Amino acid sequence: MKLLKTFGLLVLLVGAASAGHKQGNQRRSNTQRSSNLKPTDWLSVQELQSLPSAEDITLQQLENMSVQEGEHLIGQIYHLFKIDRNLRPSYVPSASNVPVVFVRPNGQSVETNLNEMVANAKQQPNFGSEEVTIFITGLPQTSAAVARANKKLVQAYMQRYYGQQQPVNANNQDYDYNERQPATSSEEDYSESWKQPKQNRGNLVIIKLGATLTNLKRYALLDIEQTGQMIGKALVQLTDEADVPQEIIHVIGQGIGAQVAGAAGRQYKRWTGHQLRRITALDPAKIFASNNNVLTGLARGDADFVDAIHSSTCGMGTRQRVGDVDFYVNGPASTAPGADNVLEATMRATRYYAESVRPGNERNFAAVPASSMQQYESNEGYGRRAYMGIATQYDLKGDYVLNVNAKSPFGRSAPAQKQGTYHGLHQAWRNDKKNN
Structure with a gap:
């Protein structure tokens, strides 16, 4: 859930920590490597830092963006959700x-x-x-x-x-x-x-x-x-x-x-x-x-x-x-x-x-x-x-x-x-x- 609250900083830290691993981590299998895709593999540090929290994004903000801006933002958030394999659906309305x-x-x-x-x-x-x-x-x-x-x-x-x-x-x-x-x-x-x-x-x-x-x-x-x-x-x-x-x-x-x-x-x-x-x-x-x-x-x-x-x-x-x-x-x-x-x-x-x-x-x-x-x-x-x-x-x-x-x-x-x-x-x- 922290990923939702602090998209930019947390993901940046995760990416930096992952990049800092050296020889010891190289012993992991190829399968393990492929399953640990880092956000920094496809988003720049600047993009991660500027990405807002999902809680802060409103319909009005999406309406005020161009189609291209909105598509880009939705695409970034969607892929972050897919990378975080521990994120599970948790909201069910009464x-x-x-x-x-x-x-x-x-x-x-x-x-x-x-x-x-x-x-x-x-x-x-x-x-x-x-x-x-x-x-x-x-x-x-x-x-x-x-x-x-x-x-x-x-x-x-x-x-x-x-x-x-x-x-x-x-x-x-x-x-x-x-x-x-x-x-x-x-x-x-x-x-x-x-x-x-x-x-x-x-x-x-x-x-x-x-x-x-x-x-x-x-x-x-x-x-x-x-x-x-x-x-x-x-x-x-x-x-x-x-x-x-x-x-x-x-x-x-x-x-x-x-x-x-x-x-x-x-x-x-x-x-x-x-x-x-x-x-x-x-x-x-x-x-x-x-x-x-x-x-x-x-x-x-x-x-x-x-x-x-x-x-x-x-x-x-x-x-x-x-x-x-x-x-x-x-x-x-x-x-x-x-x-x-x-x-x-x-x-x-x-x-x-x-x-x-x-x-x-x-x-x-x-x-x-x-x-x-x-x-x-x-x-x-x-x-x-x-x-x-x-x-x-x-x-x-x-x-x-x-x-x-x-x-x-x-x-x-x-x-x-x-x-x-x-x-x-x-x-x-x-x-x-x-x-x-």
Whole structure:
């Protein structure tokens, strides 16, 4: 833990002490040598001295840095965590301290906590009769970029499920980030045919894990497995006590919440013997601290279908493949175009997905299978075209690449005609199961 509190000085001392060993230490095996990589092997003394403590880094500081500065800082801290092999995940939020929000058809919200989520679900009219979308946030909404992205996703589901334009209750500041921009894009526009209120087609539940990650130390030391098991237990209770079948549960994880969603999916399967239908990862995050010899985070197989949108692989996000299908915006080693800082870049995945949720925009993000941006741009991609977002086909496999716009509308495809609903895909899948 001292590494977190005094990054520069402590690591410098460790590096100097390691460099001072001479003949006696040369008797160690080659394996031992390779396992004792020193920070000074890849960071200069000046860089180590200037590196701040993880406890002192705030979202506001990251927002005030350029993308390049933020990526550099995140990269340094990430590698220091990996070098210190004694650093283990140690932070697990209490279920009573994890806020949960139910979004109602009238735009009002019901707030509770993870402990009380199932009891509140049972009180919501017709809860679980249609698809249930569980959105796990990954950062606190003290950031304007986070608040804006989450608001867009909530608004998109409000329109998709209920045919309504309004967001959740304007008094709820969490989802009323003060934007005064005119509605001029597919991210904000509402197709005329969808303006009239429609029958309830789903339920949106927000697990605000991000609200508990108030500094980088908590974020980096989050115990993904234990936190995921806690959320997985709540999902099992939804099935057992609120009669919500697993085939209509769609878990959307944002950033570190995507990695937690994977652990939740595994816990759900262990306890029920069944898999969740879908987990969608919105810029799955780098994992800073993990236990040795334990695979952690999201991976294909954690749900019947796992899809991921990567928008900041050089910043907060990971380049590692985590799903059945992974979409890399502008290639595997790129940052979302138009983003001014690392927080905005990681939140772009949420913005892209929100745009695809809006009726008529499901096919805005056409992608092709490719393993590099060069392959994509030279038209050497292989296989069929696919659509990133809510319309992603469940039988897709592999890596896909696409270009996006720097500003909304982000998708480069023209708005499509009304597509089949996501619940329709669930229903077809359930019918197939019955027929088999």
